Structure formats: C-alpha cells, structure tokens
Amino acid sequence: MPSLEEELFPSTPGKVKIERAHAMNRQFNRCFSSTSTMFLWALFLIALTATYLSFQSFVDSGSRYFAASWGGIQWEKQVRSSSQIRRSGGMSVLVTGAAGFVGSHVSLALKKRGDGVVGLDNFNNYYDPSLKKARKGLLNSHGVFIVEGDLNDARLLAKLFDVVAFTHVMHLAAQAGVRYAMENPGSYVHSNIAGLVTLLEACKSANPQPSVVWASSSSVYGLNDKVPFSESDRTDQPASLYAATKKAGEEITHTYNHIYGLSITGLRFFTVYGPWGRPDMAYFSFTRNILQGKPITVYRGKDRVDLARDFTYIDDIVKGCLSSLDTSGKSTGSSGKKRGMAPYRIFNLGNTSPVTVPTLVSILESHLKMKAKKKIIDMPGNGDVPFTHANISHARTELGYKPTTDLQTGLKKFVKWYLSYYGYNHGKSVN
C-alpha cells in the first residue's frame, strides 16, 4: 500500500499516469454506453476542437504582430544604417523615447552633427500618438530609424546591442506627467521602474558597456523649500508618485554604477517646453484652449500665492544633453563585471529664472492675440509643487551649460510652430 504522502507526491510520475489511464478507461466505457451520450460527446469534441483552432489562430496572429514589429534582415539593415557614425570621434547612441518631445529633438541634434542614432519608442497613447508619428516622420527624413518596441522587452534590447555596439544610451523614455500618476500609477512603475531596470540590465551585459545619460526630473526636489534647488539638497520628500519613481531611478542607476561600473549621468529637467512639445503640459493645453475659446484652469498656491516654474526651452535642454553625452566618461565593466570606478553624475538642467503661471498665460495671450478665459482655483492636492527654481552652477562648470532662451522668446517659437502644425496659419500672425 502506498503511503498518503506517496499518493500525493508519487516518486515515479508514470505511476499516476497508469492508474489514471485505467480509471479513465472505466469512465470512458460507462459514458459511451448509450448512443445519445455518444452523440453529445461528439458535439462536445467538435466544439472543443473549434475553440482550440480559433485560439491557435489568435496566438499566431499575435506572434506575427510581434515578429513584424522588429527583427529580420531588413530591420537589422535599417538599425545598422541609422547607427552609422559620420564624424571623427563620433558616437553611436541608442535614444529611448525617440518619438517623444525631448527624445526627438536630441536625436535630430545628434544626427545633424554626424553621430549614429537609433531610436526606440513604444508609441503609447498617453497623448495623441499621431504627434509621435509625425515626429517619427521628421526623424526618418533625416535618416534616424525608430524601432517600435517597449523598454520592458529584454529580448529586443539584447538584439539591439547585438546588432550595434552602442557607445552611449540616452534614456528619455518614461511615463511623464505629475498629475496623471493619480489616475494610472501602474504606468509609472511599468516605465520608470521596471523599464529602467530592464534597460540597465541590457547595458550592464553589453560588450562594450555604453555610458548612460538619462532623464530624471526637477520634481525629485518635492517639498524642498531651499531655493534655488541644488543637486546636494534633500530629495527624500517627493510630492507625487511620478517624482518618487524618478527619485527611485536615481537610486537604481546608482546601484548599476556601483556594482557593474556603468557610467551614469542623471539630468534633472525643469519643465521643458517648446515646438513639438507635449500636449499634456500646461503651456500646450492652454494654447489649445485659448485658440478654441475654451476656459483654462489656473491653479493657485496656498495663501493665494501664484505657482511658478523654472520653464526651460528645449534647445537649451538639447545642448545640456549633448554636453552630458560628450563628457560622460566611459563605463568600466565587461561581461557584466565591474573593472573599476565609473562616473556617477547628477545635474540640474533649468533656466534659473522662475516665472509664475499667470505670467505664462499673459505671454501666451500676447503671442496668440487672444484673451484666455481663466478659471482660477486653489491647487488641488494632486502632486503639484508650488514652485521650482534651478541652481545650474554645477552644470555650468562641468558641462558648459548656459541657457539662453527666456520664456517670452521660447513661447513665441512654440506658438509659431503650434499655429503652423495645427493649420492655423491662414490670416494669423505671431507677434
């Protein structure tokens, strides 16, 4: 007699199969003892087969979709050609989030100066994907190929590093937006935590390891009220989940620097704006609403104090990104092992001249020659901070970073682009 334990966890799996087979035979004989039962069983089997076949075709079409989105000889050719370096001492850069606002500008600037660039973007629908497709078209016309795929696809990342020995990774893909984190917290964990780790795993295993420059955020300063914000100020009081995931990114990249010798540069961007920008940001949605005669909501801080941001123009940010790549220093690891200390740097990239939100609105009004219908409300508890203000002396010393565009000038360029992109050109001119 087998013990109870042996019956539950048989030492030979075959035992169970044989006993089960006998038992099933007995069942089978009993069931098929009448013709009507047999007919019902036949119907059941046909239905089961049909369900199985349709499921198979669903799985097949799914795998066809994934196979079609990347891979193959033609795809590899495009990736290689896009990564070609055309200047002496140039670099080959994998730009994640290349169809995004900052990503598309940085990709274009790198390509224009002769560096090799391969983009990666998942074209998600956080905001209108047609804008991302248009940016892709623009990059395509300059010879930048954007791979459509997700950061969390480790096989795709391994393949990319297999095809190209990237010298640098400019990691700009992220779930952006401060307030949306309350609506869809999971998307921040997916992109800003899990995606970041998947990317760093690929970087650490690559031979040679690339140097990594990536987008952190001014939001890591959270409730810090020491102004202007310096890199050494405390960043352990995030006001939103978005900020918390960016802060986590700074810690996560530190461990990959420490354990694997990856060269890391984190850039704390301060409210970046400009042509081809993000429709979810205030300056963009305000412009849209003013032009459409719709009201805009202007948040106001505690004690009726206006909110303020250190708005930073995209061209200044691009210069900061390129200098960061140029000065990043090498990763030291190989075959996933650290071979020495590598640089770990963090920089504020701001404009160092905060402007209040009502002033932002009046600048837009003057460029658009239209009045905004303002609805002023107290700032809801949605993750916003009352103000940001960057101390940029560290970036100035190390990167030669020197922003040159004030909000008035930058918004003029944005409005000009907006009117042209959305077809408002006829009969409308910008100041």
Ligand SMILES: O=C(O)[C@H]1O[C@H](OP(=O)(O)OP(=O)(O)OC[C@H]2O[C@@H](n3ccc(=O)[nH]c3=O)[C@H](O)[C@@H]2O)[C@H](O)[C@@H](O)[C@@H]1O
């Ligand atoms: O600097 C940063 O790190 C962050 O900058 C922006 O975040 P935020 O500064 O909140 O930019 P907006 O969403 O454009 O808001 C700008 C200001 O307008 C205010 N606002 C926003 C929306 C609105 O309807 N009304 C309104 O008054 C906000 O409270 C804020 O003070 C970006 O959206 C983040 O992705 C980025 O990481």
